Amino acid sequence: MSGGVLGVALAVLPTAVAMQSRAATPILLAAALALAWTERRGLGRLARAAAALWPLGPLA
Incomplete structure (x- = not known):
């Protein structure tokens, strides 16, 4: 399902940007x-993984 959502967004995006940049x-x-x-x-799972990476933020 997520591939379909991303596909629709990517299909509509170039036309919308050409018509109006905002x-x-x-x-x-x-x-x-x-x-x-x-x-x-x-x-x-993503939130737990991101929480483990917080100490690395100041290094970036």
Whole structure:
């Protein structure tokens, strides 16, 4: 399902940007929210992995 959401966003994005440059932000935001919704089961693992990387933030 997430591949379909990403595919639709990537298909619409070039046309929307050509028509109006500020159109990319809402499209990308909607795609990110849709991907987060479809992959919500795996977000717990991602959050735990991201929490383990916080000490490395100052090094970046």
